[in-house]
Amino acid sequence: MDKTVADLAAAVAGIEDGMVLMIGGFGGAGAPIELIHALIDRFKATGSPKNLTVVNNNAGNGRIGIAAMIDAGMVAKMICSFPRSADPRAFTEKYLAGEIALEVVPQGTLAERIRAGGAGIPAFYTPTSFGTDLAKGKPVAEFEGRPYVQERWLKADVALLKAELADTQGNLTYRKAARNFSPLMAAAAAVTVVQATKVVEPGGIDPEAVITPGIFVTRVVEVADARQEEALMREGAAYA
């Protein structure tokens, strides 16, 4: 079994117009910048993929990563908890112009919906958002006298993730707080694509240390010189 592919273009193959993409990361930690930019390259060369729905905690920062996807016109809808950032221009401009849709989800509910998608749980109840605008239209129920909101699972066609180590079977570790949503997204997507800073042979990761077991991973590409989004931001980088 060898899930590695030769390059970034092969890694992002098969992502089509209209798909739902989960993209790992919280702020810059865990953002798979190289995978995203490879997808932008394909869009620029072929006009596809477009009309994407992107699931991420945020909605892009500056002119790189998800923000650059939005700038390029690939994204029809964002599902996120916090569409603000140090430099939210890309999303803000499109949103105010009515050119991008937004589904705001409380962060814990977003995490749990993704986790449910991967775990085969179609719906669950949470106290979060009860009585607020974000619960409008959702079923509510009482348990032990306390009100809860019913939330639905969230799945994706493809997840794009950044890992620290991957073995060729797709077992993953992450670096510090770059873990965040990625293990959940790995399970919730039909196809999970991972850029790893280092790819090792099976046995190269201690079975106790595996955070995402390989069963959740479809393709792995090594990006040894991966850049951290926040570091790029501070250099004033733009991908255009």
Add this chain to the structure above:
Amino acid sequence: MDKTVADLAAAVAGIEDGMVLMIGGFGGAGAPIELIHALIDRFKATGSPKNLTVVNNNAGNGRIGIAAMIDAGMVAKMICSFPRSADPRAFTEKYLAGEIALEVVPQGTLAERIRAGGAGIPAFYTPTSFGTDLAKGKPVAEFEGRPYVQERWLKADVALLKAELADTQGNLTYRKAARNFSPLMAAAAAVTVVQATKVVEPGGIDPEAVITPGIFVTRVVEVADARQEEALMREGAAYA
């Protein structure tokens, strides 16, 4: 912050008649034999705790651990997925005599109910058990045309767990497949008591390697010479 206690008796203090106890382990892997036996010692000395509800995947094996609790007459009800084992006499005798109650829960549903208890999710839907005797009386709902059963969270007054490493703040690692239900139970119990094979200072466990963060742990006791339940079984051990 120092969550360690001096001995097993102090570790199991405060467990009272009628409480719900989650006990870690799947078969012998992860069974906190020394904590259980300390609780039996207290029962024998004081007549308490009794009328306990015990949550575990199984219902005891041989004459040690949970089986010895049942033999001693401390357990009023078992919540488990599989009340059979190599030597299920203790449970079987009491069950056939009508002296112990049984709630059988599919193993994945048991895990998810405990996980929900720790995660503040009062109810969720699962395909598991739909149309079977184990779904009787439970609400059902359709999502995308497929039927699901509503299941409720499961919480406990106390969890008794076995860890490999613990630091004094309660961060835990487990040994191999001894992990099983324990990280879920740690979160689902009001008081989580852990016997660890080795206790280290904060910083002694790599933050990436922590499986159960200390926030879920109340008390830690070092049991350096902890015995494995299955190994004791094979020696023919009995705790009576």
Add this chain to the structure above:
Amino acid sequence: MTEKLSNAQIAWRAAQDIEDEAYVNLGIGFPEMVAKFQPPGRQAIFHTENGILNFGESPAAGEEDWDLINAGKKAVTLKPGAAFFNHADSFAMVRGGHLDVAILGAYEVAENGDLANWSTGPKGIPAVGGAMDLVHGAKRVAVITDHVTKDGRPKLVKHCTLPLTGLACVTRVYTSLAVIDIEGGRFVLREKLPGLSLEQLQAVTGAELVIAGTVADLVAPEVS
């Protein structure tokens, strides 16, 4: 009719349909044998409910590590690329549809794919384990079983009479006499022992066997 496949031969036949690199869960007991018969060149990855992916054979007697066991509580070993995880994550793999194949035993299988394999009725002590989760999780749920009960009654039936494990979940049954797919609520015969007539097979099957295309010979080598 005395000729039939041994349990090992049934397990061998089921193993031939497991693709290379498939993620597979084998039920405890008889289905565990399937792992032994993977064709050369194929390497499935085995999952056990109690939190291991990519475990291997049993260790030699005396070499067991009892913290390294499968769902049947038997000692196992690890292959390179193994991973440990907790029970919630383990059943997320199951319920979330991440397994390619689950192979389970059966008391009864109905022609609509209903499975009964966890309870022989109200007299015993009920014990379900992970079976009810597995039947709703894997992309393909197959059963291996003797074709009839010990006292000769059909295990493939019109309707199950024993408590159900899951509804309409089984898609293929490997028995001691035949390989049968469940399609459109019917038993479709794919393979049968060469010495067995269709009439003989139908006589020990509790619902109609449908023929759709070729019925191949069910042939298994001597294995154990």
Add this chain to the structure above:
Amino acid sequence: MTEKLSNAQIAWRAAQDIEDEAYVNLGIGFPEMVAKFQPPGRQAIFHTENGILNFGESPAAGEEDWDLINAGKKAVTLKPGAAFFNHADSFAMVRGGHLDVAILGAYEVAENGDLANWSTGPKGIPAVGGAMDLVHGAKRVAVITDHVTKDGRPKLVKHCTLPLTGLACVTRVYTSLAVIDIEGGRFVLREKLPGLSLEQLQAVTGAELVIAGTVADLVAPEVS
């Protein structure tokens, strides 16, 4: 009335109520200051939604590791005993009631404990983050805030007019003028600035202040 506590002083006051060994989440922005003012001898453990328990101060400029950030995307450091975990586990800590205290900012707090702190209405771009989860998770949810808005209107009100974050969730409010508990659907005054009369305080508060027992002086040292 120009005298009031600075933000740092409000944060200092809130910090005095955090017990030793408490597990605490501080909202992004102003509430993050609370961590600086823990009394000597007490050591809370701080949680951040993005998957760290037991993080510490910001590193020196140039020493940042941008994979080691808090929910406000600021670089942090680790203390001994820190742990990383994924977002589902992080919000299990929140929603599951495992945090002792959450301290959040506010646009409005109503006398029944309703909180509005995520949206200033339909004109802006909505962004909620983890606030709606935090108000339902921690054992104690406190707010730190200026007593009035920048244009002088009360932030402590009879009913919130802005979109709600959570219903009846706040139990204590630390403002630039007072410390107020929410009990039985009323604002109960516990402390006020010594130079401020009850009438003056009531005049800038949008719902009745109830006196129940002693009203202590709210005194904070010069901190920044």
